[in-house]
Amino acid sequence: MIMDNFEFAPAPPQRCPEAYGPRANNNQKRCFQLAQAFFKDGVRRARERNERQLDLERRLEDPAVGPRREQLWKLGGMSEAKYLRFLRTKEELSNYIPIKTIGKGYFGEVKLVRKKQDGKVYALKRLAKTEMVSHEQLPRVRAERDALAESDSEWVVKLYTTFQDSTSLYLLMEYLPGGDLMALLIKYQIFSEDITRFYAAEMIMAIEAIHNLGFIHRDIKPDNILIDREGHVKLADFGLSKGFSKSHDHSYYRELLQKPAPPNNKPANRNSVNLDEIALTVSNRAQINEWRRSRRLMAYSAVGTPDYIAPELFTGQGYSFEIDWWSLGAIIYECLVGWPPFASDNSYDTYRKIVNWRQTFFFPDDVYLHPNAAHLIRSLICDASSRLGSRGGAAEIKAHPFFAGVDFNSLRRIEAPFRPHLESDEDTSCFPVDELPQGEGFSNGPTNTNGTNGHQATASNFQEEEVTPEMCLPFIGYTFKRFEKTFM
Amino acid sequence: MSNLFSGINARLRGATAKHADKDKDSKPPASPTTKDGFLASPISVKKSKSSSNLVVSTKLPPLPTSPSLSQTISLSATGEEILASYRLPKPYPLWLNANYAKHIVKGNFMTLSARPKVVEQGEWIAHQVVEHWRNLWNFIQVVYAKEQDGKSICNINTCPKMSAGPNHSYTWLNSRYEPIELPAHEYMQLMQRWISGKIDDQKLFPTDPQTVSYAPNPSIANTTLLTGGDEWIGKRSGFPKDFASICQTIFLQMFRVYAHLYWAHFVDPFYHLNLEKQLNSCFCHFILTATTLDMLKPSALEPMQPLIDLWAANGTFPPDSKAYEYANLKAGNRLLQLAGLA
Numbered sequence A: 001m002i003m004d005n006f007e008f009a010p011a012p013p014q015r016c017p018e019a020y021g022p023r024a025n026n027n028q029k030r031c032f033q034l035a036q037a038f039f040k041d042g043v044r045r046a047r048e049r050n051e052r053q054l055d056l057e058r059r060l061e062d063p064a065v066g067p068r069r070e071q072l073w074k075l076g077g078m079s080e081a082k083y084l085r086f087l088r089t090k091e092e093l094s095n096y097i098p099i100k101t102i103g104k105g106y107f108g109e110v111k112l113v114r115k116k117q118d119g120k121v122y123a124l125k126r127l128a129k130t131e132m133v134s135h136e137q138l139p140r141v142r143a144e145r146d147a148l149a150e151s152d153s154e155w156v157v158k159l160y161t162t163f164q165d166s167t168s169l170y171l172l173m174e175y176l177p178g179g180d181l182m183a184l185l186i187k188y189q190i191f192s193e194d195i196t197r198f199y200a201a202e203m204i205m206a207i208e209a210i211h212n213l214g215f216i217h218r219d220i221k222p223d224n225i226l227i228d229r230e231g232h233v234k235l236a237d238f239g240l241s242k243g244f245s246k247s248h249d250h251s252y253y254r255e256l257l258q259k260p261a262p263p264n265n266k267p268a269n270r271n272s273v274n275l276d277e278i279a280l281t282v283s284n285r286a287q288i289n290e291w292r293r294s295r296r297l298m299a300y301s302a303v304g305t306p307d308y309i310a311p312e313l314f315t316g317q318g319y320s321f322e323i324d325w326w327s328l329g330a331i332i333y334e335c336l337v338g339w340p341p342f343a344s345d346n347s348y349d350t351y352r353k354i355v356n357w358r359q360t361f362f363f364p365d366d367v368y369l370h371p372n373a374a375h376l377i378r379s380l381i382c383d384a385s386s387r388l389g390s391r392g393g394a395a396e397i398k399a400h401p402f403f404a405g406v407d408f409n410s411l412r413r414i415e416a417p418f419r420p421h422l423e424s425d426e427d428t429s430c431f432p433v434d435e436l437p438q439g440e441g442f443s444n445g446p447t448n449t450n451g452t453n454g455h456q457a458t459a460s461n462f463q464e465e466e467v468t469p470e471m472c473l474p475f476i477g478y479t480f481k482r483f484e485k486t487f488m
Numbered sequence B: 001m002s003n004l005f006s007g008i009n010a011r012l013r014g015a016t017a018k019h020a021d022k023d024k025d026s027k028p029p030a031s032p033t034t035k036d037g038f039l040a041s042p043i044s045v046k047k048s049k050s051s052s053n054l055v056v057s058t059k060l061p062p063l064p065t066s067p068s069l070s071q072t073i074s075l076s077a078t079g080e081e082i083l084a085s086y087r088l089p090k091p092y093p094l095w096l097n098a099n100y101a102k103h104i105v106k107g108n109f110m111t112l113s114a115r116p117k118v119v120e121q122g123e124w125i126a127h128q129v130v131e132h133w134r135n136l137w138n139f140i141q142v143v144y145a146k147e148q149d150g151k152s153i154c155n156i157n158t159c160p161k162m163s164a165g166p167n168h169s170y171t172w173l174n175s176r177y178e179p180i181e182l183p184a185h186e187y188m189q190l191m192q193r194w195i196s197g198k199i200d201d202q203k204l205f206p207t208d209p210q211t212v213s214y215a216p217n218p219s220i221a222n223t224t225l226l227t228g229g230d231e232w233i234g235k236r237s238g239f240p241k242d243f244a245s246i247c248q249t250i251f252l253q254m255f256r257v258y259a260h261l262y263w264a265h266f267v268d269p270f271y272h273l274n275l276e277k278q279l280n281s282c283f284c285h286f287i288l289t290a291t292t293l294d295m296l297k298p299s300a301l302e303p304m305q306p307l308i309d310l311w312a313a314n315g316t317f318p319p320d321s322k323a324y325e326y327a328n329l330k331a332g333n334r335l336l337q338l339a340g341l342a
Ligand SMILES: Nc1ncnc2c1ncn2[C@@H]1O[C@H](COP(=O)(O)OP(=O)(O)O)[C@@H](O)[C@H]1O
Pocket: A102, A103, A104, A105, A106, A107, A108, A109, A110, A123, A125, A157, A173, A174, A175, A176, A177, A179, A180, A223, A224, A226, A236, A237, A238, A239
């Protein structure tokens, strides 16, 4: 046998990607990532499809189904087919009719929209690509998309699809018409202990749900706690959330801390820690009112409010799931007291107070708190290692005497304290729509805090060749489509 | 020896050619006329070193799956002889070296292309066409896109013809339905335009959720049986009559591009750009899907037959797949042996 005849052409001694031009190398990256993403998504979808088929067959075997078997089979097949068509459909902004702008952050803008194809309303969140790139927020948008896409919990806002065009990323979510907890706090200023217990208990369930998925939210605060049409809570805004496995990233906060204190119209406060520490007492209600007026605007700004963030996130010593329980403590405090524990008139001072929480945390003298409530808050606003929830997770907090008698598993079935009164499916009365720029389309880029930028999105300076938007390199794999039995 | 085997191959082809002959008179699917004046009908194949001239059927004939015939081949010849019958250049191309035929995914590829029983066949084919087109498009762009200086990796000098090795080149039909030879770059341009035109056509690939259907379940007594007579794949879901044949043509076109990418560009650029495993996985998934759905006939696979043999032999293709059935295990095992893996 003459083996020589059957030799293979030799592989080049080494790979030379640098021998190719920038376009080829750019296309290489896209191709590499998309192939990866294709198989990852493909395997997940195939697995879910299989489970649905098996589930359907199991249900058909149930004798009680009887004459409805054919109907079951038919509906099963049709929902699979609708999903396949949904996967083929090109998602674009023009598939939606904008109704109103209902929310705003620095990178994002949330609009109530109506989908032309099914006539239903949704909340559509838009993130500007240029901003994401220039602020290096890519891990944040990935985190949000992944957390929402992977969760299938009644405690988390449902994400239907994500798509993109040359300027923006979009998240299509269920519309929660009840507004957010911040709006309720602005309206009522203070909650009774019973009402506080209800929201606290629901927040525990929501935080537990995302922790079970392996995500740390990292940005639990009243404007990210949404209220559904029944008045129950759902968690939103996973822009900062982190899968636990990934490396911890505190550079974002470190950067914030390194910034000089913002120019202040009350310069005396800036260098005077002591002054601030006593600032928020009863004697200083005026300052609280000032803080209340500006809190929405704070939510619109780049850094957002640090009021609810645990100290270990700033110091960079590492953190874990229990940072979300600190935030819960801060919100419970706010519900009962009327303002969050470290409120200041600028974020810089809030940061300092949080880092020095041992000296700065206190309950105001003139607000009566039940000892159980005060004890719960103190068990959450404390050192990470001794924080309630740091060892036994949510169960530890649920077992606190403050929640005695609460049946956590039936929470969503009891009547919520505030149920939104809705006139139609496009009712936005729970949202600060008057404060927000109400342009026809999405406004272009981040706005300043007085919100004057409301004109139509124009062609951006984001340069990508004649390439379909989902191929834009940094955002590959962003596009997601959920299977939804009742979607269409 | 090699003559004997090309004879058997010809017989195998003869079986398909019968269907093709029948359809020879039927017009190719309606296609948009391009700027260049070509009627973009990508449906003819010219085999430069073989007398048989295949025209791709525009109907959906049952594909020959004659196990006895393939057994004849495998019983009477050694792997080496079968390989010789392929008339491959020597040394063999790098992509036939099993050490370079590896993947970015593990496990059974068939889970990705298996149609759920409730889903109607036409709907599933449409889904697969779009998925595979998106995949292939990314690879095309790598060789097709022009750099600042106007040069692309696949150009008139590197690839004056749309070919897949020394034995196969593909032609395009011009407006008078005459087959013409084109540089690969130009061919791919026409082909991309033609396929995108089809996929974006709502009449061909509807996305309206209102018109969906399902696959009837024969074990459920009440299910209305198909009305006899005028039936076609996808009819229940609102796909047009020529849907399946157009999809066959799309799959065939995609196959030709894959074949060109392997024969002309596996090393330059895909190996150099670290994309050969990605290419392998996408092509492997493509072959399994296209054969399972009867979208590619065994005869069309010829330029890539040795790689298919190899993947059958090394366990990449599951034994119950059509691709495995179309493969020649002896040839594949021989390739494994030559690569020092058997
Ligand atoms: N699905 C939704 N339904 C109703 N309102 C929403 C929804 N998602 C967000 N909002 C509103 O928009 C605001 C900003 O959205 P969010 O996702 O928190 O963006 P950001 O990252 O800019 O804070 C929220 O505080 C809330 O009031």
